[in-house]
Amino acid sequence: MRPLPEAQREVLAAIDQLPTERIELAAAAGLALAEPIVARHDLPPFANSAMDGYAVIAADVVNAPVTLPVLEDVAAGSVPTLSVTPGTTIKIMTGAPMPDGADAVVPVEDTEPGQREVRILAGVPAGESVRPAGDDVAAGTVVLNVGERLTPPRLGVCSSLGYARPLVRRRPRVAIMSTGDEIVPPETSQLAPGKIRDANRFTLRGALEEVGADVVDLGIVGDDADELRATFATAAASADVVVSSGGVSMGEYDLVKHLLAELGSVDFWKVAMKPAKPFAFGSLGGKPFFGLPGNPVSVAVAFEQFLRPALLHMMGSDKLFRPRLHGILEQDVKTDPMKIVFLRVNVAPGADGLLRAHLSGGQGSNILSALAAADAYAAIPVGVAEVPAGSMVELEMMKMPEARTAAEVTGG
Numbered sequence: 519m520r521p522l523p524e525a526q527r528e529v530l531a532a533i534d535q536l537p538t539e540r541i542e543l544a545a546a547a548g549l550a551l552a553e554p555i556v557a558r559h560d561l562p563p564f565a566n567s568a569m570d571g572y573a574v575i576a577a578d579v580v581n582a583p584v585t586l587p588v589l590e591d592v593a594a595g596s597v598p599t600l601s602v603t604p605g606t607t608i609k610i611m612t613g614a615p616m617p618d619g620a621d622a623v624v625p626v627e628d629t630e631p632g633q634r635e636v637r638i639l640a641g642v643p644a645g646e647s648v649r650p651a652g653d654d655v656a657a658g659t660v661v662l663n664v665g666e667r668l669t670p671p672r673l674g675v676c677s678s679l680g681y682a683r684p685l686v687r688r689r690p691r692v693a694i695m696s697t698g699d700e701i702v703p704p705e706t707s708q709l710a711p712g713k714i715r716d717a718n719r720f721t722l723r724g725a726l727e728e729v730g731a732d733v734v735d736l737g738i739v740g741d742d743a744d745e746l747r748a749t750f751a752t753a754a755a756s757a758d759v760v761v762s763s764g765g766v767s768m769g770e771y772d773l774v775k776h777l778l779a780e781l782g783s784v785d786f787w788k789v790a791m792k793p794a795k796p797f798a799f800g801s802l803g804g805k806p807f808f809g810l811p812g813n814p815v816s817v818a819v820a821f822e823q824f825l826r827p828a829l830l831h832m833m834g835s836d837k838l839f840r841p842r843l844h845g846i847l848e849q850d851v852k853t854d855p856m857k858i859v860f861l862r863v864n865v866a867p868g869a870d871g872l873l874r875a876h877l878s879g880g881q882g883s884n885i886l887s888a889l890a891a892a893d894a895y896a897a898i899p900v901g902v903a904e905v906p907a908g909s910m911v912e913l914e915m916m917k918m919p920e921a922r923t924a925a926e927v928t929g930g
Contacts, residue, residue: 519788519789519790519795519856519857520787520788520789520790521789521790521900522789522790522791522823522858523927523928523929524928525787525789525797525799525824526823526824526827526924526927526928527924527928527929528799529799529824529827529828530827530828530831530838530924530928532799532806533806533828533831533832534832535687535831535832535833535834536687536688536689536690536758536832536833536834537687537688538552538685538686538687538688538834539685539686539687539688540683540684540685540686541683541684541686541688542682542683543673543676543677543681543682543683543684546668546673546676546684546686547668547669547670547673547730548667548668548669548729548730549667549668549686549687549688549689549730549833550665550666550667550668550686550687550830550833550834550835550836551662551663551664551665551666551667551668551684551685551686551834552664552685552686552687552834553664553684553685554660554661554662554663554664555660555661555662555675555676555679555681555684556658556659556660556661557655557656557657557658557659557661557679558657558679558680559657559679559680560651560652560655560656560657561652561653561654561655561678561679562649562651562652562653562654563651564615564616564651565615565616565648565649565650565651566613566614566615566616566648566649567610567611567612567613567614567616567623567647567648567649568612568623568647568648568649569612569623569625569626569647570610570611570612570625570626571609571610571623571624571625571626571628571629571647572586572588572607572608572609572610572623572624572626572629572636572638573592573602573607573608573609573610573616573617573620573622573623574586574602574607574620574621574622574623574624574638574642575602575604575619575620575621575622576621576622576641576642576643576644576645576646577604577644578604578605578607579622579624579638579640579641579642580641581641582638582639582640582641583637583638583639583640584637584638585632585635585636585637585638586605586606586607586635586636586638587605587606587607587634587635588606588607588608588609588631588634588635588636589602589606589607589608590608590609591608591609591610591611592608592609592610592611592614592615592617593611593614594611594612594613594614595613595614596614597614597615598614598615598616598617598618600617601617601618601619602617602618602619602620603619607620607624607636607638608620609631609636610623616648621644621645621648622642622643622644622645622646622647622648623642623646623647623648624638624640624642624646624647625647628640628642655675655679661675661679662675662676663836664834664836665834665835665836665837666835666836667730667830667833667835667837667919668684668686669919686833686834687832687833687834688833689730689731689732689833690731690732690757690758690759690829690832690833691731691732691733691734691756691757691758691759692726692731692732692733692734692757692758692759692760692761692829693734693736693752693753693754693756693757693759693760693761694719694722694723694726694733694734694735694736694761694762694763695719695736695737695738695739695749695753695761695762695763696716696718696719696737696738696739696762696763696764697738697739697740697741697746697762697763697764697765697773697774697812698738698740698741698764698765698812699740699741700712700713700714701713701714701715701716701738701764702714702715702716702738703715703716703737703738704716704720716738717814717886718763718764718810718812718814718817719735719737719738719763721814721817721818721821721886722761722763722810722817722821723735725818725821725826726829729826729829729830730829730833731759731829734753734756734757736749736752736753739762741765741773742773743773743776743777746773746774746777747777747781750777750778750781750782750802750803751781751803753802753803753805754802754803754804754805755803757805758805758806758832759805759806759807759808759825759828759829759832760802760803760805760806760807760808761807761808761809761810761825762774762807762808762809762810763810763811763812763817764810764811764812765809765812774798774809775798775809778798778800778802778807778809781802781803782800782801782802782803782807783800783801784798784799784800784801784802784807784809785798785799785800786798786809787799790856790857790858790900791819791823791857791858791859791860792853792854792857792858792859792860792883793811793813793815793816793819793860793883794810794811794816794817794819794820794823794883795811795857796811797809797810797811797820797824799824806828808820808824808825808828810825811883813883813884814883814884814886814889815862815882815883815884815885815886815888815889816883818886818889819860819895822840822895822914822916826838826920827839827920827924827927830920831924835920836923837919837920837921837922837923838920838922838923838924838927839920839921839922839923839924839926839927840914840915840916840918840919840920840921840922841914841915841918841919841920841921841922842897842912842913842914842915842922843873843894843912843913843915844873844910844911844912844913845865845872845873845874845875845896845910845911845913846868846872846873846874846875846908846909846910846911847861847863847875847896847905847907847908847909847910847911848874848875848876848907848908849876849877849907850904850905850906850907851877851898851904851905852903852904852905853898853902853903853904853905854903855900855901855902855903856900857900858897858898858899858900859897859898859902860895860896860897860898860914861877861881861895861896861898862877862878862879862881862888862889862891862892862895863875863876863877863878863892863893863894863895863896863913864876864877864878864891864892864893864894865893865894865913865915873913875894875896875911875913878891878892878893879891879892892916893915893916893917894913894914894915894916894917895913895914895916896911896912896913896914897911897912897913897914898911899912
């Protein structure tokens, strides 16, 4: 069997990054930057008020309460026309530019407004409730680096600095299909004997959309060589990556394996991992091909360990793999010492502050409900046959964004 890091390293080495393009910021969520975001100006670009209140000279309100004449009102989006001089104040709204002469803002709740004057009830130090120019980012600062994915806050940073069309690597188009005569659509109301509804395609579709890919859904393909051959050709012509589930084991009706040997350059591996030991990878019509197992948990695990990192690499991301934390497994578990085993677990902090992991349900590769209930995979390394309750384990956090590089995971 092929060690998992070796298999991951080989997959990543075989896949090229996608071309770059400038894209409207509204369509860039999840994509990886292909150029750094450098602050073109200070952010904020001018000193402004952090509160609704009154711009003052701090020395004037040391002995509050004091009454000061109000020279004018300044709303957000407007600019002061007057300066604050000793013994005066200007009413100011949150975000409005600080008037010349003022060095602090008294919050409105610490005042008693009058007609043309205000009674200041509490003194403030210089700088209070004032956001200096460049308080967030100074002009010339590299705020985001090449390879960082555009999360919602990072989109906001780009917008704030005027990057309306950032340079990114484009989204991959991924063609997916479920194979097998036993598979029927989810809308099937009554299951005939021997039939099961298609879980894999929808598990894959959701995972692909979460990672930022565009999905080409080719539906269910039966165990018919001509139908499979035609679908594979359509997939390779319409997508950057082709993914199938089922048909990569050793059974007589596993036609995927036989057709790929005919149509592409595809290797069939036994990877030292559980679930998802059977796995196919190679080229179909010049496009990367991933042949995932048929059991739904195996599909999800193979996606996390192979397909998700590969897609992030194609998109130019600098981080490819989910983070791993340490926690205590609360149950005795027997595992396969010949494989790295990914247990599906729920994770919560204990009273001592340490993470505690509990099996989220049955661990068979067909038990999708346990995966749906899980927060993480407890990754039990090769060579371990039994994990006693109370043991410290590595927890691969399936609901957290990627945090590990290819070199950290594969050693390459």
